[in-house]
Amino acid sequence: MSIEFENVSYIYNPGTPMQAQGVKNVSFKIKEGTFTALVGHTGSGKSTIMQHLNGLQKPSSGKVKIAGYELDSKTSDKGLNQLRKKVGLVFQFPESQLFEETVLKDVMFGPKNFGFSEKEAETQAKKWLKRVNIAEKLFSKSPFDLSGGQMRRVAIAGVLASEPDILCLDEPAAGLDPQGKKEMFQIFKNYQTEGHTVILVTHEMNDVARYADNMLVMDGGELAISGKPKDIFKDSEWLAQHHLSAPSAVEFGHQLQNSNFKFDTLPLTVDNLADSIIDNLKEGPHE
């Protein structure tokens, strides 16, 4: 279930004094079953792209091909329910969208809405609540009695419970503690390796380096580049021009390279970097 954007432009409030360009002539392809990071500084158009993935916004011009659908400026909202079943979006602070009386009911809402039976929805909800580490004794509590971190997990389980083919997450780990964040990312990575497509909108380049196969970089509403993290992170000058930073390991690696270290491939993660440092030291003196 690949995704294709063809010359997509989107204009907010066209023909009004509030008119603003969201994105401009964006074209890219995302292969099925991959983990893609969508990055770019604040206001670069990432969220606009995200809202096009399930037809919440339709291109002002151009075309989005996704999950068997073709969306353009003329697409009506009718019949998009099944697209939304296939493409799950997790927005920033998804916990602010919790509303049901109990945790279990909240997570069942999505699947029921997409046509799962009561029983199926309950099975799915319980499965995903367990996978996001919500203890069974919390299922009957009001979601509003949970801590912020727990509410976040419940909200994410609410999207996963419908098992969308494509999962798109906007800063899902903002505000989570390091342990909670690691667990959350492991869930997303597992979801991908089980055969789904995952798109992550984030500012955290360390997470991009660690989890993403591909990245799309947005700048000023346009796609600045797409490619593999190891290629894009190589060019620190280009990154700075586009207001991006490199992962910590890459930045540190550059500093060592400026002195007397030589790396065949750029280390992206702490573990890669430590291995490369030790290899350099074993190989003996460099000038």
Place this chain on the structure above:
Amino acid sequence: MSNDIIKINNISYTYPDTDNPALKNISLNIVQGSWTALIGHNGSGKSTLAKIIDGLIIPDNISNSSITIDGTVMSPENVWDIRNNVGVVFQNPDNQFVGATVEDDIAFGLENRNIPRDEIDTTIERVLTEVKMLEFRKKEPQTLSGGQKQRVALAGIFAINPKIIILDEATSMLDPEGRSQTLSIVKDLQKTQGLTVISITHDVDEVMLADQVIVLDDGQVVEKGVPSQIFNNEELVRRTQIGLPFIYRLRNALIQKGMQVPVEINTKEKLVKYLCQLNSKM
């Protein structure tokens, strides 16, 4: 000590309908003009403590506890005056906007403090320039991105010029460039105006900016110290799940793979120098 701007004495707090207190007999002091990082995993009590300092919630045990802010013991009568001196920026700014436009939102806090109109205008311009949001002054806050909203929320606090600023995950939605710009504005205010900063954060690199780190776990203060003391305490880091800054993670990875790295090598610059020297000797 007389230069403690915040004195918290034996505070406990239990949320309604829960049994386990969110804060348990907390006592701590914060020096005027210092930068304190308050860390601990989700649910450890950090945000609750911020609400206590701002007088948003009232401790369980008023009779044998006290909160002193800038020399005044907090009471129901003076809590509004105290709040004038404490600016809090929460993680999700959506819950904090009141104005129809960005500039109205910032004006709101100033109007409440009876600032004259022309002074309000110059202040709005100054703070929006500082956070690089001046071109958005006429926009509705709802139309901004998450990171832009956080910038506006920060500008609103800079405008009222508080003596104490509490950043509760206030930069979590900013891009790295925006985050470092914002933190340097705050750092600058701390240095030049003696602003007291409390940052509640999971960003371990932000913790490195602090003069003092306070680690909370299960509603209690479990450790206090300078950043290096905290991050060198392996057992504490594991138990309280606070995570490690990049440089400590790299050092640990090198040690795990059989290298020796002295404990005093605890900054990027020192580690680069150490490794490069090692590489030329071998």
